[in-house]
Amino acid sequence: xxxxxxxxxxxxxxxxxxxxxxxxxxxxxxxxxxxxxxxxxxxxxxxxxxxxxxxxxxxxxxxxxxxxxxxxxxxxxxxxxxxxxxxxxxxxxxxxxxxxxxxxxxxxxxxxxxxxxxxxxxxxxxxxxxxxxxxxxxxxxxxxxxxxxxxxxxxxxxxxxxxxxxxxxxxxxxxxxxxxxxxxxxxxxxxxxxxxxxxxxxxxxxxxxxxxxxxxxxxxxxxxxxxxxxxxxxxxxxxxxxxxxxxxxxxxxxxxxxxxxxxxxxxxxxxxxxxxxxxxxxxxxxxxxxxxxxxxxxxxxxxxxxxxxxxxxxxxxxxxxxxxxxxxxxxxxxxxxxxxxxxxxxxxxxxxxxxxxxxxxxx
Numbered sequence: 165x166x167x168x169x170x171x172x173x174x175x176x177x178x179x180x181x182x183x184x185x186x187x188x189x190x191x192x193x194x195x196x197x198x199x200x201x202x203x204x205x206x207x208x209x210x211x212x213x214x215x216x217x218x219x220x221x222x223x224x225x226x227x228x229x230x231x232x233x234x235x236x237x238x239x240x241x242x243x244x245x246x247x248x249x250x251x252x253x254x255x256x257x258x259x260x261x262x263x264x265x266x267x268x269x270x271x272x273x274x275x276x277x278x279x280x281x282x283x284x285x286x287x288x289x290x291x292x293x294x295x296x297x298x299x300x301x302x303x304x305x306x307x308x309x310x311x312x313x314x315x316x317x318x319x320x321x322x323x324x325x326x327x328x329x330x331x332x333x334x335x336x337x338x339x340x341x342x343x344x345x346x347x348x349x350x351x352x353x354x355x356x357x358x359x360x361x362x363x364x365x366x367x368x369x370x371x372x373x374x375x376x377x378x379x380x381x382x383x384x385x386x387x388x389x390x391x392x393x394x395x396x397x398x399x400x401x402x403x404x405x406x407x408x409x410x411x412x413x414x415x416x417x418x419x420x421x422x423x424x425x426x427x428x429x430x431x432x433x434x435x436x437x438x439x440x441x442x443x444x445x446x447x448x449x450x451x452x453x454x455x456x457x458x459x460x461x462x463x464x465x466x467x468x469x470x471x472x473x474x475x476x477x478x479x480x481x482x483x484x485x486x487x488x489x490x491x492x493x494x495x496x497x498x499x500x501x502x503x504x505x506x507x508x509x510x511x512x513x514x515x516x517x518x519x520x521x522x523x524x525x526x527x
Contacts, residue, residue: 202231202232202233203231203454204234204235204451204454205232205234205455206237206451207223207234207235207236207237207261207263207458208259208263209263209264210441211238214477215238221470223236225467226462230457230461232454246269246272249273250273252448253446253448258447258449260449261449262445262449262458262459263443263444264310265307265444266350266441267510268514270299270444271507271514272514273306277447278444279301280445280446280447280449280455281303281306282305282306282445282456282459284298284305287459288460289463289465292464292482293308293309293463297480299442299507306444307444308443308459308463309442309480310440310480311477311478311480312479313413313415313438313477314413314415314436314437314439314498314502315356315412315439316411316429316431316432316436317409317410317412317430318402318417319408319427320409321428322426323405323409324409327428327430328432329430329432329433330360330434331356334387334410335383335387336387339408340386341388341389342387342389342408342409343409344390344397344401346391346393347391347525348393349515349520349522350393350514350518351521352505354377354381354521355368355503357377357381358373358377359434365509366506368506368510368517369509371513374513374517378521378524381524385524389401390406395412395413398412409427411437414436431498431500432500435500436503437502438478438502438503438505439505443462463481469487469488472493472497473488473492476495476496478496478498479496
């Protein structure tokens with residue numbers, strides 16, 4: 165279950181030094197148990213239901229298998245999380261040993277020299293993951309895929325004459341002020357537009373290609389009532405019928421549907437966007453062996469399938485390793501190949517993408 169922004173996930177220089185480290189330590193202070201004698205590992209994940217599911221279904225298995233005690237921490241939301249984490253790490257005081265970093269946080273942290281690089285010889289199960297989910301920076305591997313989440317199309321069928329099955333519906337005339345679309349340079353609209361109109365996300369490899377994609381996105385402006393970055397904002401708009409639909413996260417949409425909100429979740433024929441978070445280790449953390457053991461455990465086929473059935477997130481292992489019951493597969497897998505983020509392009513051009521999107525949206 166990929167949590168909403170209010171429960172810990174955000175698409176992410178205050179005072180440097182120990183004061184910043186102390187502030188982040190306070191924000192991450194909630195732990196599943198007091199430190200116990202022996203080996204421990206402080207693991208920071210998205211809070212709320214996700215952290216509770218991990219603590220119930222995943223961490224006890226790891227502790228039983230390795231003897232390493234997991235100290236679970238809910239991960240704060242917002243830009244301040246990364247700002248303070250970078251400052252704390254520079255001061256030599258990492259407030260956790262592992263955290264889940266979204267693609268944008270991974271790249272921001274990489275630019276700041278935040279992450280420790282890994283020797284994959286110590287993480288053999290990383291070979292179970294599709295190559296796209298092992299993040300490699302100039303210094304080496306600095307992130308290993310943790311969990312995924314789908315961005316899909318959601319619509320209120322009561323407000324539409326026909327239910328669409330393609331991302332192209334957002335561009336079609338006759339739906340003025342109809343949609344709520346993920347905004348900002350970190351949102352999935354870059355990949356949606358590139359895959360739908362330019363044959364794939366490779367066009368994002370160059371600044372000229374990014375400009376072409378943004379020009380196509382500009383055609384959405386008459387039909388877009390809301391460019392959202394906070395999931396809560398989009399949820400409220402859907403619940404109140406302020407929009408006819410838009411882009412949203414499949415797991416949250418399912419929760420809304422189960423609670424009676426009149427929306428439908430659609431995997432467009434071009435594919436949903438599959439975003440993901442990586443296990444990343446601040447370089448100030450000394451727990452290298454423990455972190456390697458945990459990441460290796462989490463990348464095993466058994467645990468990846470368990471994440472799909474018990475935590476309701478898309479496994480990141482290769483398709484031939486999936487072993488999900490049909491009911492779980494319907495929630496956490498896509499019936500069509502997903503659109504994956506162009507992480508390499510984002511690592512080189514993220515600031516340019518943000519700049520171009522903001523100029524388009526505000527112009």
